[in-house]
Amino acid sequence: MNGKHITKLGFQGPAIGLALSAAVRREAAGLSRSDILDELRAVQAEPQAYTAGGVYAELAAQLLSSRGAAQAPASAELRPSPLPYGVWGAELIDQGARDQMDMAMRLPISRAGALMPDAHVGYGLPIGGVLATEDAVIPYGVGVDIGCSMMLSVLPLAPGDLNTEEARSLLLRHTRFGAGVGFEKRDRHDHPVLHESTWREQPLLRHLFDKAEAQIGSSGSGNHFVEFGTFTLTERDPELGGGELDAGEYLAVLSHSGSRGFGAQVAGHFTGVAQKRWPALDKAAQKLAWLPLGSEEGESYWQAMNLAGRYALANHDLIHARLARALGVRPLVQVQNSHNLAWKQQVGGRELIVHRKGATPAEAGRLGLIPGSMADPGYLVRGRGNAGALQSASHGAGRQLGRKAAERTLAKKDVQAYLKDRGITLIGGGIDEAPQAYKRIEDVIARQRDLVDLVGEFRPRVVRMDTGHEDV
DNA sequence: ATGTAC
16 A cells, blocks of 8 residues: 555545555555555545544544635635534534534634534534634634633542531632622732733723733632532543542532633624624624634734633632632642633644634543533543544533523422432522533433543532522 | 623
8 A cells, every 4th residue: 555546546635644544554454455445435435424533533634624625715705505524412412503503614714613412502603512713713613701611629638528518608708609790809819810911912901901800710600610529530540640649539629610701801892893804794604703813803812812711710720729728728639621712723734723612622631621510420531632523522511401491491399309319509509500401411421432531520519609590 | 601781
């Protein structure tokens, strides 16, 4: 098997090398030359069927992205039909989210995409959507809560070392919830992110600094939470604490938080700028308006987005530091990951902008956190670097019922019974965040075993959330 | 998700 056989099939550019190395591996596995050529023709004919894994995944991803480039018009004109993309757990995903992803894959700047099993409808790109674009960033491809993220601290304490009442009072004292909520001046905590010069580099950032300073270390509203629970490590993991953490059960803190009012205003501002930039863009795609990287607006968004990403992680840092300090301990290990952000990433040999809107980065070996609901387990996972999923996984269980539908259909007593069955103590929390409003996390995890491996499990015990429209 | 209000 050599390069000539490959080029004769019509492979071009970086695809030649990828096809050749796959062919060599198949040869080593004992296949005949004609069988391998048949396989390569099949990959060529239908690359989307091979992106999920196996020897041909990288080649398939490369073919898909180069075809995207060949088809890309240089204007706001949409493709007549969406580029193909991988879907994990299709039977768990509603048609509305599929339609939104189809629309995203018709953008002229789109090159590759994937839909995670927790996907549901959002603004523009669906939550659970992963989209790779070329030289452009889509504010609503990242979402309103820029840098929304997860953090886990495993503490040097046994689960029984903290009783429910103490956990409740620590959460009440050291966390702040609610839209618009920040800290009073005397309770504020400092963080290096507030001292970055970036804040002075854009009028918008200068304007938002005071709000950011007041709200740092707070949790906000909606699906955000801070909780104490039991973390179970199945076996030592080389990626976790350098492989030093013993298997067993620990008291742990898990939080879900974002970039608060600061990130929301950055998102709102640049979404407006992007939509004005493409007045001729099809109305149905308006919320997917993009900013070219290299343009002043595009670079400004990129800078503000990344600052909001660091700010969101700083929120977690302060929350965990305050709780650990109150307990008089230092965490044994900490893990954090953003799940609403865009990254520059190599896809099929090219640098693309990978938007993850409610999707966990899952490069090979990278740790991430996938929470369930206020009463269901969350998982510490290790990425498998699946090329077809653009190295991503779900960011949670995903909504099954919209907020209004949950308030309409779920009964308070059923939610209370669900919590009681699992021994959960809840502070705040609205009916719209009820466990029954979410897909079963076990189902969602089962659909992505080719995207992540499970490293540990977190079972919530005392949970704080914002108070919804209707309390539980 | 945010906390203002085509």
